[in-house]
Amino acid sequence: MYLRGITNDDLLSEVRRRLQGIDTEYIYSSSDIEMLMEKHSLYPMTHTLKTERPDRAAAMLADGKVIVIVQGSPFVLILPTTAADLIEASEDNYVRAPEANFMRLVRLFGLSLCLLLPAIFVAIMLYHHEMLPTDLLLAIEASREKVPFPLVAELLLMEFSFELIKEASVRVPSPVGSTLGIIGGLILGQAAVEANIVSPILIIIVSIGGIGSFATPSVALSRSLSLLRFVYILFAAAGGFLGLICGLFINLAYLSASDSFGVPFLSPIAPHNGDSVLGSLFVKPIWKKEMRPKNLAPKDPQKQPHISRKWEK
Numbered sequence: 001m002y003l004r005g006i007t008n009d010d011l012l013s014e015v016r017r018r019l020q021g022i023d024t025e026y027i028y029s030s031s032d033i034e035m036l037m038e039k040h041s042l043y044p045m046t047h048t049l050k051t052e053r054p055d056r057a058a059a060m061l062a063d064g065k066v067i068v069i070v071q072g073s074p075f076v077l078i079l080p081t082t083a084a085d086l087i088e089a090s091e092d093n094y095v096r097a098p099e100a101n102f103m104r105l106v107r108l109f110g111l112s113l114c115l116l117l118p119a120i121f122v123a124i125m126l127y128h129h130e131m132l133p134t135d136l137l138l139a140i141e142a143s144r145e146k147v148p149f150p151l152v153a154e155l156l157l158m159e160f161s162f163e164l165i166k167e168a169s170v171r172v173p174s175p176v177g178s179t180l181g182i183i184g185g186l187i188l189g190q191a192a193v194e195a196n197i198v199s200p201i202l203i204i205i206v207s208i209g210g211i212g213s214f215a216t217p218s219v220a221l222s223r224s225l226s227l228l229r230f231v232y233i234l235f236a237a238a239g240g241f242l243g244l245i246c247g248l249f250i251n252l253a254y255l256s257a258s259d260s261f262g263v264p265f266l267s268p269i270a271p272h273n274g275d276s277v278l279g280s281l282f283v284k285p286i287w288k289k290e291m292r293p294k295n296l297a298p299k300d301p302q303k304q305p306h307i308s309r310k311w312e313k
Contacts, residue, residue, distance in 0.1 A: 001067040029073040044227040046220040049081040064298035080260035084280040089217035100283040110215030119232035127240030146196040152237045267295040
């Protein structure tokens, strides 16, 4: 599905070429189409946006994107997808711009906590003690005095336990799932602290990171961040902040070089194509959304008149 006269012909041809190049006997869902069309199958970061909301699909169509609908699947694929699309929530279009921007800031902060907080904690505790006040450092070391595991092993154990509880709560019925989350988060956590298996500060770090993962608007992005979080922990354990920066550099270099159906994944941040970087990260009032994204190269770049609120005249 696309809008004739708006969607770029090269984008449309590329989507059709990949769809026609699929040779398989059965297609069960839109996820099958996604995995058969994407270039970056082994990289943890998703490059395709799926949605089951007609309003969001319609908004993406108006921007000049292509939508793939699979019979029998409640999700549609939105092509191409950039990093700015993954951090956008449908609720941003239903509230005023200041409220939407505040929620997006909270969302970005939660995303950063999910991805980097455990790794930063490992880097500080293993290599950079001078960053913490002395009283706080002594309190953390006192809480870990009787824990028999190294810090990295303790953190990985807690992260795997959190992912196990999260996965188990999805698989069981809804009433039991909420109960399982309470038991896993409170009873097991408290029992682990009292048994000196883990330290209280580590439970706080893992819990804050887990809450940050729930703040991400896309389920696929949340899973990608959860997987990358383990990679950053290993980088931080290997070299402190230097290792963490090396991991970030490798990740950003790969994302900068990747694309989604010919559109750079990090555009308009990298490469800069003339669109406002802040405009892609924050929500503008609806009467200021005059132009379509330049990275899509739409046939009709103007989305609405320069003065859409003519009553102001």
